[in-house]
Amino acid sequence: MLENFSFRTIIEYLPLFGQGLVTTVWLSVLAFAGALAVGIVLTAMNLQRGRLFRMPAKAYIDAVRATPLLAQLYFLYFGLPRLGIILPELVVGILACH
Template sequence: MFANLNIRVIAEYLPDLWQGLLNTLMLSTAGFAGALIIGVVACALSIQPIRLLRAVGVGYIDLIRATPLLAQLYFLYFGLPRLGVVLPEILIGIIALSLNSGAYVAEIIRSGILAIPRGQFEAALSSGFSYFQRMRLIVLPQAIRPTVSPMIGQAIVLVKDSSLLSLISVVELTRVGQQIALDRFMPVEGLAVTAAGFLIIYYLLKALAGFWSHIYRVPERS
């Protein structure tokens, strides 16, 4: 099947494919940066001793993890204008990716924090450290190292999820592949180049995860 691909048509769309790949990388990078910020805040709330704050953090994590990204994306895309908030499709896509991935990032960070021996918390408490000092100076520096590989795995998931943004007319890699299929009636060529682009990103991130695991001798998670 792939031997019959029309290379000439694919070559004609190379500038569009390159731009789509760059847009996918930009959207994924921005989305993951937002997810890190949201994840740290949500994790901090979910382990708070104050019940109300803990309920807010846990509620957000459960709500996001219990609903599909597509529903969240459509809720923002169609719901925000009903509230009088009109945003560009790209910004809506980044917000959706950040909110969705942020819940999973929060759980990854929480698992890293729970892996820290309780004695270190008690030692910091007996030394008079405040809650924020304990988190900033003792907890988070130790929690980051074992969570990097799972974080890269989540980044891979986010990159693949970014393909859903084509449904709200964001021009990224999947949208360009769809355009090839519609313009030239060549769905195989469109899907093939889309898959190739995502494979490139996947192997780059996988190599990064392997490099990190090799340096710190953290078992790589498949």
């Protein structure tokens, strides 16, 4: 299996690996910042005494906790376009991490 292994191929595609690494780190930072913002807002809503803010926050939190991340990704990537909402792949990736 390793008789066809070539370091020249790895060196040839090294810039693409670097670009992929930069994109991954960038998406991770954006997703983390967005998740932190959504989490702070939902926590503040969930701590309210009135039902007007607490119930939607609780429903969102329960829905996100009850579904696997892969199911959320499938819904955002394949389900939303069927509803007429088309988002770029990067946006879907960021939204799914919330």
